[in-house]
Amino acid sequence: MQMNGSGISLQILSANSSVLTPRVEKMAMRASPYRVLSQRTCSSVSKTTAVSVFNFRNSSLDKVFPLLNITHYSTYSGEKSGSISKRRSRGPVMAAKKASEGAKQEDGRYKHTVDLPKTKFGMRANSVVREPEIQKLWDDNQVFKRVVDRNNGGNFVLHDGPPYANGDLHMGHALNKILKDIINRYKLLQNYKVHYVPGWDCHGLPIELKGNSTISLKRFLLGLLCNQIRPRKVLQSMDQDARKELTPLKLRAKAAKFAKETVKTQMKSFKRFGVWGDWNNPYLTLNPDYESAQIEVFGQMATQGYIYRGRKPVHWSPSSCTALAEAELEYPEGHISKSIYAIFRLVSAPATSYGLLEEFFPDLCLAIWTTTPWTVPANAAVAVNAKLQYAVIEVHSLLEDVSASPGSGKRRLGNVLKGQRKPFLIVASDLVPILESKWGAKLVVKKTLLGSDLENCRYIHPIDNRECPVVIGGDYITTESGTGLVHTAPGHGQEDYATGLKYGLPILSPVDDNGKFSEEAGQFRGLDVLGDGNVAVVNYLDEQLSIIMEEPYKHKYPYDWRTKKPTIFRATEQWFASVEGFRQAAMDAIGQVTWIPEQAENRISAMTSSRSDWCISRQRTWGVPIPVFYHVHSKEPLMNEETIDHIKSIISEKGSDAWWYMTVEELLPEKYRNKASDYQKGTDTMDVWFDSGSSWAAVLEKRNGLNCPADMYLEGTDQHRGWFQSSLLTSIATKGKAPYSCVITHGFVLDEKGLKMSKSLGNVVDPNTVIEGGTNTKGAPGCGADVLRLWVSSVDYTGDVLIGPQVLRQMSDIYRKLRGTLRYLLSNLHDWNPESAVPYSSLPMIDQHALFQLENVVKNITESYENYQFYKIFQIIQRFAIVDLSNFYFDVAKDRLYVGGTMSFTRRSCQTVLAAHLLSIVRVIAPILPHLAEDVWQNLPFQHTNEDGSSATYIFQTRWPAWNERWLALPVEDVDFWGKILELRTEVNKVLETARTEKLIGSSLDAKVYLHTADAYLSSKLHGMCAASNDADTLHRIFITSQVEILSSMENGLTENIPYMGEYLIQGKSRVWIGVSRAEGSKCERCWNYSPQVGSFSEHPTLCGRCYNVVGVQPLPAVAAVS
């Protein structure tokens, strides 16, 4: 296909009739998209349900039913009417075909007077070849930039959330980037200066691992995918074999190389999706200018006192030896912990409550329950709820052996219950019955007391004999599980930590970076807390008669999202951002942002209000350094405005590698240089969420033309705790405002059955395969980017969305039909000149009504774009362009277009309507289907000029269609009447179909239709249409029959000779009688309509009156003249 720069490409078909012949035949078979639709849609509906076809997850019925209606509407009376429509619309086409074939001498007599559709715009998209050609056209001519430069309707900044520069793209990336592109392209047509800077997140552990050792990496990934190796083992081997020989700088260089290569690959795919953006200047979090802007944000937070260093429990991943953020955790199904009911012996009670408990000493114990026995060595207190009622219980004879009872799993009773002398236990009163059945023992309540009575009792730690207090904990202590008394280890839990602060408890955490017990853990030293260490603690406690029972416990437990291994809570020295300091400002800002869907506001509010301080340090090499020095002896940190500024300016010039290769002396500002020998550099880097969370500062505030806050952020729903939140926090802390004014979230992409995609299930849909086709998959031809984009537009992205082969087939089908609709428009406008347009006031009613429908569609589609509800656009377009137009207007129009006469009023009037449709439809679909729209535009057979007089060589140089209020102002009674006509037409078709089945008629043009109604108003309107002053509005043209007669009564044997009839209710009230007989007169050779006039014109004895008039004035077209 040749690209035509002027936008005009009027292709004259070959003058050679031998070339013409097959083409015309093709037209005859395919020119009507209606036919394709009516047959195929029908079969697809019978095979699948509309629900599975369109895949709205969480689809409510009101979302599904309109679709069902559409599909039913398209096949309005089932398979049979599909074939009648074929017959019906065949008349002019078949006549034309036969004429042009010149099968018999006289058949070809009028072929030069027939206007067949012509276009070079292919029926087949051939997207795999054509889309890259179109993209090249855009690139070569810098169309995006030119449109942005031209537009003057203000800025629109959609700020890109950076994907991780790590591995290939998946369908979630495609959904995300295409949604953004649909919005950007819509805004372009709306005259906005659209700024879209694509970004990549380049630091962090997975890239560090990957950049680190390519061979190990491949093995690692392959093994992971095939579930054949344990990631930890490979990580360990990587640590030993590869990692240690690398200096930090070598490692960073490899990681940077890997990240940049990945950026390149991913960028290529994004471009192939048809995404427009500033691809030559993307933002990468590893770029020096980005890193220095990030240091600046950090510095501002530090100088405002929001950054502090503290020992605090954080999520720690022993498998990757680093602290993790909430967003780096996942909670896989099926985690089982070893839980224990343990007891701690009380040694004293405060004077206030001693009296209550005196009688039970010295055999009185607190019973606790924990799912992490390895934290017992770090136990510092037992917490109770002051308001709960507790009971002192006596354990009587064991009822049964619980370990043997059914359903008990692997419960194991502790030694203390097997002995003769059993201690008194304190548990929450409400839990006594539950514990009775769990432990399989009779529990007798000896006394009850309040939790507050237990405060300041002291007990002996079962492992190292420390005396520890009973404390009052928070509302987190309930009677939902456990014993109502909570083992408190402030070094290993968030709530424990808070309680510890309140009571000044020691923050013990005798666990090292690898998750092994440290020296402080004494006898357990060196054991793995998630493995043998845990077992050893349980066994030791049991030996000390401190275990009541042990049982496996299935629950949600945080895993490292990268290594897929369990994490622990562990107190370490870390850097924190104090969220408490600006939480309220963040909450206020959330209220100012527009959240789509609305529920998202609750989500981010809940997450922001409940989040703890943000641990921003990581023990990694591949990242932006925390710009801090520590005193060699005192370990006191040195970090202030001056030092941070100095480091910032170094990094902005040399990149963050400078932190590793420059000396302390060089990195310190002048003032501190003489003390350089007292300091050493910190080795922590920043959490990658701090990297990406600074993008508003590094991109929106630093680049020309952009603005902060951005107009929009658009990411997956998981970013409420990720990027949306980290961006909000950094921006609030330093600027006091949110970095966005609108946030849109989308769900996850699942397979057709709603299952998560995974290699092992074999249900992964890869975006590149969808577009380009599989290399060796027979059943997966390339669909092109537009089909993928059509799918994106079809789903309600606010929930999870589904995709699979069946969905894609449906999308290809709809795409093809839409293409057919556009081809119909193009091919019937091949000789169109906008100057020949018929003024609105002169248009026939059918044409005014068509424009009324078009403008309603444009208006509704515009509203749906404004509300970002693309699935509504998909539904409207599908219904209107593919169904409504093809079933009615296009079908009826063929007669006028083909045989109405080249320059006749009826044909020009129809073309006026078709041109309006083409120009509107191509523009409203352009944001979703840019390649298709451009392909149409490049084949546009006439010049289009924008309202401001500028020309549009490319589709995006046009403007959004402004709707015409006059077209919308069609009187209500006319709209109502056309509704009745359409319904009546459907009923007439049913009677015609019966007549056809019974062989009375072949084509609908063989028929005459009789109508009678007692509804005087309707009857007079129908009479009026039979006598319409213009051919287009006459009723028999609308029914595509040769004649229509309105009977004024049913009496006097008027209907006796009419063989087929039926009675119908139109719009549920007007009763209409419909009859069908063979048409009167003879068949016109040119148009195949029957008419008594045929034979009455001596020069043209085979023509009807209409054709006689047309032929009389029809000039000889050049094409026909040659043949």
Ligand SMILES: [Zn+2]
């Ligand atoms: Zn005729």
